[in-house]
Amino acid sequence: MKHLKKLLLAVMMVMGLSSHAQDSNNPWAISFGVNAVDTKTSAGGGKNWADRHFSQPFAVKDNWNILPSVSYLSVFRNVGDNFSFGLTGSVNKIDKYVKFAPTAVGHDSRGYVVSNPGDLMYYGVDATIKYSLMNLIGSKVVDPSLSVGGGYTFFGDSSYGTLNPGAGLTFWFTENVGLELATKYKKSFGDREDASGTPDAPSHFQHSAGIVFKFGGKDTDGDGIYDKDDACPEVAGLKEFNGCPDTDGDGIQDSADACPEVAGLAALNGCPDTDGDGIADKDDACPEVAGLAALKGCPDADGDGVADKDDKCPTVAGPKENAGCPWPDTDGDGVLDKDDKCPDVRGTVANQGCPEVSEEVMKTLNNYGKIILFDSGKSTFQKGTYTVLQSITSILKEYPYSKFMVEGHTDSDGANLMNQTLSENRAAAVKNYLIENGIATDRLRSTGFGETKPIATNKTAKGKAMNRRVEISLIKE
Numbered sequence: 001m002k003h004l005k006k007l008l009l010a011v012m013m014v015m016g017l018s019s020h021a022q023d024s025n026n027p028w029a030i031s032f033g034v035n036a037v038d039t040k041t042s043a044g045g046g047k048n049w050a051d052r053h054f055s056q057p058f059a060v061k062d063n064w065n066i067l068p069s070v071s072y073l074s075v076f077r078n079v080g081d082n083f084s085f086g087l088t089g090s091v092n093k094i095d096k097y098v099k100f101a102p103t104a105v106g107h108d109s110r111g112y113v114v115s116n117p118g119d120l121m122y123y124g125v126d127a128t129i130k131y132s133l134m135n136l137i138g139s140k141v142v143d144p145s146l147s148v149g150g151g152y153t154f155f156g157d158s159s160y161g162t163l164n165p166g167a168g169l170t171f172w173f174t175e176n177v178g179l180e181l182a183t184k185y186k187k188s189f190g191d192r193e194d195a196s197g198t199p200d201a202p203s204h205f206q207h208s209a210g211i212v213f214k215f216g217g218k219d220t221d222g223d224g225i226y227d228k229d230d231a232c233p234e235v236a237g238l239k240e241f242n243g244c245p246d247t248d249g250d251g252i253q254d255s256a257d258a259c260p261e262v263a264g265l266a267a268l269n270g271c272p273d274t275d276g277d278g279i280a281d282k283d284d285a286c287p288e289v290a291g292l293a294a295l296k297g298c299p300d301a302d303g304d305g306v307a308d309k310d311d312k313c314p315t316v317a318g319p320k321e322n323a324g325c326p327w328p329d330t331d332g333d334g335v336l337d338k339d340d341k342c343p344d345v346r347g348t349v350a351n352q353g354c355p356e357v358s359e360e361v362m363k364t365l366n367n368y369g370k371i372i373l374f375d376s377g378k379s380t381f382q383k384g385t386y387t388v389l390q391s392i393t394s395i396l397k398e399y400p401y402s403k404f405m406v407e408g409h410t411d412s413d414g415a416n417l418m419n420q421t422l423s424e425n426r427a428a429a430v431k432n433y434l435i436e437n438g439i440a441t442d443r444l445r446s447t448g449f450g451e452t453k454p455i456a457t458n459k460t461a462k463g464k465a466m467n468r469r470v471e472i473s474l475i476k477e
Contacts (some may be wrong), residue, residue, distance in 0.1 A: 035071050196332040305320060379426045412451045
């Protein structure tokens, strides 16, 4: 047992290196179980090389050395691309040593003799590179592998290095637990026996069977998806979304879901559409009533472009400017109130809804104009004239959007220039009176014609009186 400390040291090294992983999710794996050592492969004899090495591979009872306890420990780490690297420590007792001795007593029909070399202790420390074929065959349960490595073997009082090609087969019961079967041919670098025939450095097969556990994968959020593959490693999620959550269960992961807490439609980025109008409730001003996209999901019963909720006349089409109601025509003159300058007085379309000034009205105005009395040679009114001016003012107020020209005329007495100035001043005096009494300035103009437009002869007093007048005419634009 003098090499027991060596084995324990090797096992500690193996545990420290922490190596065997079957996949990148759980990069580490540890396995332990029993091992069997078969020395027949280097005993010689046989018909050829293959017969010498591989005949009687399962002669367990005759050739295999097995300890009835856990006798090996392996630790491997995945290094990528289906490769893993690891170390194995093993212990055994050699009480079956196979020799080819066809003349010896007790040999079998093939000339082999099995003897006990003295219950020699066996220790092995091996480094291995393994290649898994599981992905290649597309299986999640059966995991065949090939391996190559090297190691150092303590065989009784001898110790020697070996080259170890091998193969294995693992059956995974779960993602992390499996049954591992393996074999490796440990080709020695030394003599099989010393001069006395005592085993020295025999090549041999070492078989093993044990339980393997994969571990080391990190799953922070506990959703069964390892952090390295988890797009949302801090939040538990679903496998189909690479570990990201779908809180409302609508099949759209939260990161792409505009309404992550309410189940909705994929076409609306995960948001619901209660009224089925194709507008997500969060954007729908009327989420319970189907409506139009142009009106933020609200209906428009009369089709006037004003949502029913804002339409004061929802069943009668009307303009938006009038809250969805048709424009009124209060005076019934065919001009809508919004365009009618005289909405309460019936007028004409041509005069923007206001009444037209008739010839009869103009005649009345001019009759009043003829009896406007001025002080002699001046533009000031005589007292009796104010009643006439008030009548003219009243008539003009009946036509608030009509414009008028006030014309001043004189007789031929006096100089022409003086008469021209006097006619202009008198016309202006009438205009100013009208303005001061409520007629808009922009409705009135004034001018004077002096003695140039007589309507009667200036040779008689009566004619001159007729020529001294004020006339009002309608300005048409």
